[in-house]
Amino acid sequence: MYFILVSIGILLLGGLFSFLCDHRQNLSRALGVGGAVAGALVAAVPAVIVLFGGIVDPIRWPWSMPMGSFWLALDGLSALFMLPIAVLPALAAIYGGAYLRGFRGKASLGASWFFFNLLVASMVLLVSARNGVLFLLAWEVMSLASFFLVTMENDRPDVRQAGWTYLVATHIGTAFLLAMFFLLGGPNNSMDFDKFAAGGQGGVIFLLAIIGFGTKAGFIPLHTWLPEAHPAAPSHVSAVMSGIMIKTGIYGLVRTLVFLGAPAEWWGWVLVGIGVLSGVLGVLLALAQHDLKRLLAYHSVENIGIIALGLGLGVVGLARGNTALAVLGFAGGLLHVVNHAMFKGLLFLGAGAVVHATGTRQIDQLGGLLKKMPWTAATFLVGSAAISALPPLNGFVSEFLIYLGSFHAVASPTGGAAVPALVAIGGLALIGGLAAACFTKAFGVVFLGEPRSGLAANAHEVPAAMRTSMIALTACCVALGVLSPLVVPLLGPAVSSATGLPLETARQHLADIGRPLTWITGGAVILLVVLGGLALLRKRLLAGREVGQAGTWDCGYAAPTARMQYTASSFAQPLTDMFRLFLRTHRKGRQVEGLFPRDAQLVTHTPDIFHDGFFRPTFRGAGWLMERLRWLQHGRLQLYVLYIVLTLLVLLVWKLEPSLTAGR
Amino acid sequence: MTALLVNILLPLILAPLLPGIINRTKAVMAGRKGQPLFQLYYDLWKLLRKGAVYSRTTSWVFRAGPMVALAAVLTALVIVPLGGSSAPLHFAGDLILLAYLMGLARFFIVLAALDTGSAFEGMGASREVTFAALAEPAFLLGLAALAKLTGSLSLTDILGGLTWQIWSFGAPELAMVAAAVLIVFLTENSRIPVDDPNTHLELTMIHEVMVLDHSGPDFAFILYGSAMKMWILGAILVQIVLPGTGAVSPAHLGVSLAGMIGLAVLVGMVESVMARLRMVRVPQLLLTACAFSVLAIILVLRRS
Numbered sequence A: 001m002y003f004i005l006v007s008i009g010i011l012l013l014g015g016l017f018s019f020l021c022d023h024r025q026n027l028s029r030a031l032g033v034g035g036a037v038a039g040a041l042v043a044a045v046p047a048v049i050v051l052f053g054g055i056v057d058p059i060r061w062p063w064s065m066p067m068g069s070f071w072l073a074l075d076g077l078s079a080l081f082m083l084p085i086a087v088l089p090a091l092a093a094i095y096g097g098a099y100l101r102g103f104r105g106k107a108s109l110g111a112s113w114f115f116f117n118l119l120v121a122s123m124v125l126l127v128s129a130r131n132g133v134l135f136l137l138a139w140e141v142m143s144l145a146s147f148f149l150v151t152m153e154n155d156r157p158d159v160r161q162a163g164w165t166y167l168v169a170t171h172i173g174t175a176f177l178l179a180m181f182f183l184l185g186g187p188n189n190s191m192d193f194d195k196f197a198a199g200g201q202g203g204v205i206f207l208l209a210i211i212g213f214g215t216k217a218g219f220i221p222l223h224t225w226l227p228e229a230h231p232a233a234p235s236h237v238s239a240v241m242s243g244i245m246i247k248t249g250i251y252g253l254v255r256t257l258v259f260l261g262a263p264a265e266w267w268g269w270v271l272v273g274i275g276v277l278s279g280v281l282g283v284l285l286a287l288a289q290h291d292l293k294r295l296l297a298y299h300s301v302e303n304i305g306i307i308a309l310g311l312g313l314g315v316v317g318l319a320r321g322n323t324a325l326a327v328l329g330f331a332g333g334l335l336h337v338v339n340h341a342m343f344k345g346l347l348f349l350g351a352g353a354v355v356h357a358t359g360t361r362q363i364d365q366l367g368g369l370l371k372k373m374p375w376t377a378a379t380f381l382v383g384s385a386a387i388s389a390l391p392p393l394n395g396f397v398s399e400f401l402i403y404l405g406s407f408h409a410v411a412s413p414t415g416g417a418a419v420p421a422l423v424a425i426g427g428l429a430l431i432g433g434l435a436a437a438c439f440t441k442a443f444g445v446v447f448l449g450e451p452r453s454g455l456a457a458n459a460h461e462v463p464a465a466m467r468t469s470m471i472a473l474t475a476c477c478v479a480l481g482v483l484s485p486l487v488v489p490l491l492g493p494a495v496s497s498a499t500g501l502p503l504e505t506a507r508q509h510l511a512d513i514g515r516p517l518t519w520i521t522g523g524a525v526i527l528l529v530v531l532g533g534l535a536l537l538r539k540r541l542l543a544g545r546e547v548g549q550a551g552t553w554d555c556g557y558a559a560p561t562a563r564m565q566y567t568a569s570s571f572a573q574p575l576t577d578m579f580r581l582f583l584r585t586h587r588k589g590r591q592v593e594g595l596f597p598r599d600a601q602l603v604t605h606t607p608d609i610f611h612d613g614f615f616r617p618t619f620r621g622a623g624w625l626m627e628r629l630r631w632l633q634h635g636r637l638q639l640y641v642l643y644i645v646l647t648l649l650v651l652l653v654w655k656l657e658p659s660l661t662a663g664r
Numbered sequence B: 001m002t003a004l005l006v007n008i009l010l011p012l013i014l015a016p017l018l019p020g021i022i023n024r025t026k027a028v029m030a031g032r033k034g035q036p037l038f039q040l041y042y043d044l045w046k047l048l049r050k051g052a053v054y055s056r057t058t059s060w061v062f063r064a065g066p067m068v069a070l071a072a073v074l075t076a077l078v079i080v081p082l083g084g085s086s087a088p089l090h091f092a093g094d095l096i097l098l099a100y101l102m103g104l105a106r107f108f109i110v111l112a113a114l115d116t117g118s119a120f121e122g123m124g125a126s127r128e129v130t131f132a133a134l135a136e137p138a139f140l141l142g143l144a145a146l147a148k149l150t151g152s153l154s155l156t157d158i159l160g161g162l163t164w165q166i167w168s169f170g171a172p173e174l175a176m177v178a179a180a181v182l183i184v185f186l187t188e189n190s191r192i193p194v195d196d197p198n199t200h201l202e203l204t205m206i207h208e209v210m211v212l213d214h215s216g217p218d219f220a221f222i223l224y225g226s227a228m229k230m231w232i233l234g235a236i237l238v239q240i241v242l243p244g245t246g247a248v249s250p251a252h253l254g255v256s257l258a259g260m261i262g263l264a265v266l267v268g269m270v271e272s273v274m275a276r277l278r279m280v281r282v283p284q285l286l287l288t289a290c291a292f293s294v295l296a297i298i299l300v301l302r303r304s
Helices: A001-018 A024-053 A076-103 A109-128 A132-153 A155-187 A203-218 A226-232 A234-244 A249-260 A265-287 A291-322 A323-360 A374-387 A395-412 A419-449 A464-482 A484-499 A501-510 A514-542 A569-578 A607-630 A636-661 B003-012 B017-029 B041-049 B058-075 B094-115 B119-150 B153-162 B164-188 B216-240 B250-273 B277-301
Strands: A059-062 A069-072 A546-549 A584-591 A601-605 B052-057
Touching: A001 A059, A001 A109, A001 A249, A001 A636, A024 A076, A024 A109, A024 A155, A059 A601, A059 B003, A069 A132, A069 B003, A069 B153, A076 A109, A076 A323, A076 A464, A076 A484, A109 A249, A109 A419, A132 A155, A132 A234, A132 A249, A132 A419, A132 A546, A132 B017, A155 A249, A155 B216, A226 A234, A234 A249, A234 A291, A234 A323, A249 A374, A265 A291, A265 A419, A265 A569, A265 B250, A291 A323, A291 A395, A291 A419, A291 A484, A291 A601, A291 B277, A323 A374, A323 A464, A323 A484, A374 A395, A374 A419, A374 B094, A395 A419, A395 A484, A395 A514, A395 B094, A395 B119, A419 A569, A464 A484, A464 A514, A484 A501, A484 A514, A484 B017, A484 B058, A484 B250, A501 A514, A501 B164, A514 B003, A514 B058, A514 B094, A546 B017, A569 B119, A569 B216, A584 B216, A601 B041, B003 B058, B003 B250, B017 B041, B017 B216, B017 B250, B041 B216, B052 B058, B052 B216, B058 B094, B058 B216, B094 B119, B094 B153, B094 B216, B119 B153, B119 B164, B119 B277, B153 B216, B164 B216, B216 B250
Parallel strands: A546 B052
Antiparallel strands: A059 A069, A584 A601
């Protein structure tokens, strides 16, 4: 367990010295990146030990904080989250070292590295903390460190606005968490995790956790900060935030389920409902976006939905005593946490590479980047296929587990959990189809065809450090997919600690799905062999024959231009129109009129209906209410003193009243 | 060994026959002589002997598209049983792999279309992903109803377990699933009423317009892949409608093959008597398919 402390120490020292050496750019960068990589690698060691069935001794020291001890431990659940917390930031840091060169002179890079390492350290602490106060401390440090990372370019008003939204959202979430921990720690008057008790308030605590942790995770309708904050942050930070930081919300939620013990069935229904809602609306909102990073941010909402769907099915399975469904649901949801960290990290790094090369995030300004940036394009393609859950990549495996659990629940003669399972099947199928639509759009319009602007035409491949990280994450996506028969059994300890089922039961059920997974890998091998065969066949057929070059067939039109290509907005238009009930896309512009039309234009913008329809009016209302209380705040010191005296008096009476009545 | 022969070799040889039968049916209905039954075989043979022309806009994605699509569809073929025998690859949940392999094929055909930079191919690609997103829930929910009816999770067991007995008490829900799968079949294979393969205007096409720029062996791969996709979905549909006895028999295989021919004739007749729907009506058709699947499931669940 000292690994964790050493890791946090390295991370903090690396960050601190990077900040102190800010004036010496190269040294500062080396310290920041080196600290992040070394610290993360050290943190990965105990996680790997636990995942392979080993045990890591916990640390439990008395400390001066009230209610409990300084207690760190790693169980299967913590270890599962610890692994991506170690891998993704390490790769993102290597990438960031090169990416941030473009920001020289615009912002303090040392400070950025300080907060980056602080963010990683807080996440390492968060998943190993076994005390409520320590947990909330790490939670708050994590929120603040990421806030400062989001607002690195704080000279831009949109970035400041995004940071502000994020800060408010995260603290609303924390407020609910405070209440939740208060309820959990109340019965035994201790904040240590082993002393937590629901005290008959299970339902309330669950709902507080949904709101508190859901705000961080990005459950709809609490997701509104994500599409603001992710695009504003530098891309390697977006990768870490979207890939793994929002997953700490999922970690907290699962950990709370562990505290609460045997769940009620409606908790599972709530999670399934949130999952389908977040999944479908997340991907629909993503389809309507014109900004590449905003699109990816909405996809995080979608994937959090898929995770919630898996967890929800697991909870229903637990409540109904259907252990197969419980194990498959939790295993699918938890594996998707890891998988999403890999492919979403990869996609954000890819988007960052595009921004680095072209200076724009507007999808409709891009095009034809594959020829300029072959490595970025190839890795982004793998990421796109993985997030669309296409076999044989990793996204397919975790969704397959959730599907399989659902089909089990539907087909089992005992029945029961069939309805949520069917919701999951229909929801996943729709999400999968829409995600494929969204990523053919994103990859196709950004990387294929002809450049749509000078920005895209003058693009260049990114430096080797950035490529290395993207290639490493691509390798992870492929390996987690193709080697799934070896990967899934490692989920045993995590599923066991998340569900409270014995390790043997979890392992048994996971071994049962070993056969399907082996066959899926078999299918992947067939796919690759057939593909290789076809490639050879095509090569032999075309050898020695005439292979010509020509313009694209445009129905005989002789002078096509790049601006005649289909744009991302047009590509998504049939789907966004079909679901206009949820999207409310605004259109502005002049129609094409007459035989010889003058210039026409069309501008579309899809607002976030939850942001504009719920949060903005709510906060405006809160502002109006506060305005009504302004008369209290008049600036007269004497009256302020009077307030204090009155408050003290009231407290005194309130405190004395029981003893007075008792003494009577 | 016979299973391998029946499940793999037979479809590999016979799949290109289906479009031939459809076209012959349409010709007969219209009072024409029509093209030869084996026209697609001639086309494939001709294309495989030709060189190729590539647009200067395209990249390796365009060249990889047809190969990946055909490889994915051929892998999917390994999961589909025929004539009561088990498919070479069968395991719990193989139907999910089947659906997503089809998705993989579509993903790469769509990307190849976008790689040409043509507005027409972009249009086709956009329509393809739109309709596929709605067809997928209908297909998987329909299969979920069948999974519940037969109590099994692999395509081989589901289609093998569907016997006349199940039809005798579960006719309404099986008919509804069959209707849903038929709509998915027509959508995924770009047939009327969703898409008209014989249309001559690029603006109104879906699948055909996406593959305008492919030529030579690449185009042969695409045509063969499409025929194979039609075979796969057709085989599933036919084995839902014409269940076996639960045992392997040449008679059942014969019935299934006759069913495939019957399906092709049916598609030809549909194309002869009705026009393509307006694009904006297609989602309604697909929602109908979803509704059929959901209704079938409700009926199945009520029975248990």
